[in-house]
Amino acid sequence: MSTHAAAQAHAGHDQHGSGHDHHAHSSWWRTYVFSTDHKTIGIQYTITALCFLAFGFGLMLIMRWQLAYPSDPIPLIGGLLGKSLVESGVLTGQGYNALGAMHGTIMVFMAIVPLAVGGFGNYVVPLMVGAQDMAFPRLNMASYWVFLPGGLIMLASFFMPGGPAASGWTSYPPLSNIATMGQTAWLIGMIFLITSSLLGSVNFIVTIVQLRAPGLSMFRLPFFVWAQFVTAFLLLLAFPPLEAAGVLQLMDRVAGTSFFMPQGLVVSQKLHEAVGGGSPLLWQHLFWFLAHPEVYVLILPALGIVSEVIAANTRKPLWGYKSLVYAALFLGFMSFIVWAHHMFMTGMGTTLSTFFQITTMIISIPSVIVLTALIISYHGASIRYSVPMLFATAFLPMFAIGGLTGLPLGLTASDIHLHDTYYVIGHFHYVVAPGTIFAMFAGIYHWFPKVTGRMMNRTLGLIHFWFSFIFINGVFMPMFFMGMAGALRRQYDPEAQLHAETVQGLSRMVSYSAWCLAAVQIPFVINFFRSIWSGQPASQNPWQATTLEWAAPSPPPHGNFAQVPTVHCGPYEYSVPGERRDFCPQFEAREA
Amino acid sequence: MNGAPYGRWLPWNASEHGGQIDSLIDVIHWFMLILFVGWGIFFVYCLVRFRQKPGRNAAYELPKGAASKYAEVGVAIFEGFLLFGLSVPLWSRYKTAPPPPEKRMDVTAIGEQFAWNFHYPGKDGKYGRLDPTLISSSNLLGLDKDGDPAAEDDIVSPELHVPLNQDVYVRIRSKDVIHSFAIPAMRVKQDAVPGMEVPVWFKPTRSSDEFREAMAREYSLDQPTPLFNKKKAGLILMEDYPASGEPVAHKGDALVNATVEKLLAAGIKTVRAAPRATMEVVCAQLCGMNHYSMKAPLFVDTPEQFEAWKTAQSAEIEIDLE
Amino acid sequence: MSASIEIPCDITPHPVTGMYNGKFGVWLFLASEVMLFGALFSSYILLRVGAPEAGPLAWPDYRTNHLNVPLATVNTMVLILSSVTVVFAWYYLQLHKFAAARACLLATIGLALVFMVIKYFEYSHKFHDGLYPSTHNFYAVYFTLTGLHGLHVLGGIIVFAYLVGPGAAMWKYNPAKFTNRIECAGLYWHFVDLVWIFLFPSIYLL
Ligand code: HEM
Ligand SMILES: [Cu+2]
């Protein structure tokens, strides 16, 4: 429905564009639904991912009720949820686990990755490299149409007997092996989502390497493109092992193999029929081999967006552009050899754990470099506090908190106490929620005029920003204290354990903040839809930015540029001394 | 240390090695705080000082990189110190040198959905054979009492009792899915992976009595007050009541309705009480729908208490055998 | 797609990478396939090394594994031959001999079908003998890995069938691109062949 609306808005402006009459010939289906235009696909991804984001958030809002008021019936919607989730209005333990697992899965694989890569990547990368489309437009379309069924299969699992997958987003066997049918749906859905990402990543790499406009050398690429480039490699090389693991688990569940089943399991005092000989830890290795690079997939595009927004709004070149690029490449490489820091408590020996501690500490250095470079970029700036800039600015300290709190988790000795507590939840959410989600908002506000030809409203934007900033910290800051006190994650009854009772007050505060956070997204939704139709018209380059996407009309027509641009300089030539204006776009030649 | 054992920061530490973990956590957090505040001051300064003003342009020239180099190198060095100075030595000391068998108390912790069971080798110091095919609801571990003489005196208990100031050596196992043996107060955590047996060890340095003393509160009996941990752990009296004369309720009695009635009948309105179990073995790995309820009480007993408990358990076994 | 869009390096190689887009894409895709099969092979090694020496969970070796080595040897030959025919197809296209190329492609499809038929007999024989994926992890590995490889063969058959069938029309209006497509499909096919060449000894002969 909303895809339709956005696409229509898009098309409405096209007519003012440079007269692409083929639009009239190709059918409605080919233009809006099975489109091969990277911009339409980007919009499809964005809208779909935002819906999943809202859905995943909604699941958490339900869970937060149980965590604030254990065993009280859920107000309003308690009666509407199926028997697999609630009993007489009260969320069940099984239901809690199901919502938790689906929250994690949806957020990671169906919201953030599709939004950051499928949405922003698809829309912006070809524009930024000065291409008319992706290298393989039809493959691009296929990747969306593989993604969508994957997501729908996940959603369908809510209606299966026993409910959806409930073994965490990590799906550790043997628990996941003996789980209800929803887990099978999870695995099949994952295989779709992974395939979609693989198709996408091939496309991104080829586009970035082969389709750059004349004059656009690799070191003239905006950092956002570099971030997408590294991300694509991570998706390309890290996802297949999870796909392999998914196939093996599917075999365990459907064909009765024992890849992850040791011998002699006794479930509910009955000997399990699997012959055994498998290894539960094998799954963890395969899973985390993907899932650590995956966290960089979640954060790198965010860093890319933030860099663009910061450069355009500080009106000066990014500090240490090259070190940012090298840091991103190094991050990408290192992220393949840190995975077992998620498994310190499985009974790892000193040698192995030392290795993974060392790699973990090493990988934190490039993150520090990136953060430092971005912060120094503010020095000597002329900061324009636009709404996207506010989101990007707030991103930095919150990402810093997320990164820093990774330290005690990466050191085995301190991890003993903190592993699997709310401290972990606080840590990675500071990276992906106040971090990535804030960057996504920055990106939406920043590129909205490019996509729709209209500006978003600033007042509503300010309301959205300030309240989100307050409440999102209200959600995640208390979690560090809860985790310190020992409160474990994935707990249906927050008061079940002695040490967690003393932090129940904090838990309730988290819930209140989460509900308020949901409420303050309303201005954003209003702003978003209102601006599509009646926002102030935007010029081709409303932020007076330098990168190539601003060389195209707003919104760009099919084929993007009236004429393929030629690139004359690096990406962030702001405030060049002696120039007439405070920005020198890449696509404009300067007099010598 | 004073105050309550459980609060909004680290719980009391009750084990020998835990203090070092705590100080590592403290050092890291001080480091994080300093770094964050340092960054933050510079950042806020920039945000205010360099906001857009008419007539002033941004500087095209970039600030010199020396400061950031120092910061990055400093961070790297400090992380190196955390790693090689603190974490690795701590971990290897703690993980590679198990206490010698003659000095330690042995027990096996076996996880299942959704309970812990503890298997003590008994007087002979030998574990009896466990056979998964013998498992039933009355023989949760499948202990082969008929076939293996070593099994006869073995104790199987849903509670973990350990002696104060003695090394405890726990073998961790699981019957079904992955669990995680975790005792927050002892700074102990080890996954229980089916098909594997992994040991952990620790030396309790604080007794349950000490915890209980710190957790004791006044409770008024004649009005419904939120009894500390009322739902779960059950409270016990910290003293005899009344203090003088013939007690109607004794120290250690559970604060159940019958007791409350007796106390009220004797005119006693307030009592000092505390949870019976002051420490818990919990499960830190999602293991199914009742994962949250998977916990076992942990008692750090004085040597006398520990002997008394073992004797009582053995007595039960005798009865069972007859 | 509309004619107004021009994608650089669609047919001609990029000056730096020396590859046209499709070829580059296929190499990237194959890199991810290497990771996929790499993960599966690693799992296989891990399970096999971790298995006990004796007892019901011990792994069979080439003397006791009930796998049909002669049939698998024939299949190896069949696949290698089919790789050769693809190379010839590409070669003939460059010489603009479409009919010969077409014959080679049909031969490839035929050989791939032979491979699948032989696989079918192998599988049904195993089932007949009561050897299922659930029987033992050795058979779990055997069925999963060869099955996944079989799916890749099937994928190849579909691609080639498309290219000799409806896709062949492209030869008329864009022969260079059509030749490139055959090259890309061929690269993929060599990879499928290569996977089998690893699978065969490591499963059948160890
Ligand atoms: C801003 C809104 C969000 C809130 C309020 C929120 C809250 C939470 C909470 C409280 C938990 C812990 C549940 C438990 O342990 O029982 C959780 C788990 C999780 N969240 Fe979020 N979250 C949010 C956004 C996100 C985002 C954007 C991501 C994406 C990457 C994400 C990924 C996860 C994952 C992977 C888990 C672990 C699930 C599991 O235990 O298997 N969350 N979230
Ligand atoms: Cu990681």
Ligand SMILES: [Cu+2]
């Ligand atoms: Cu458990």
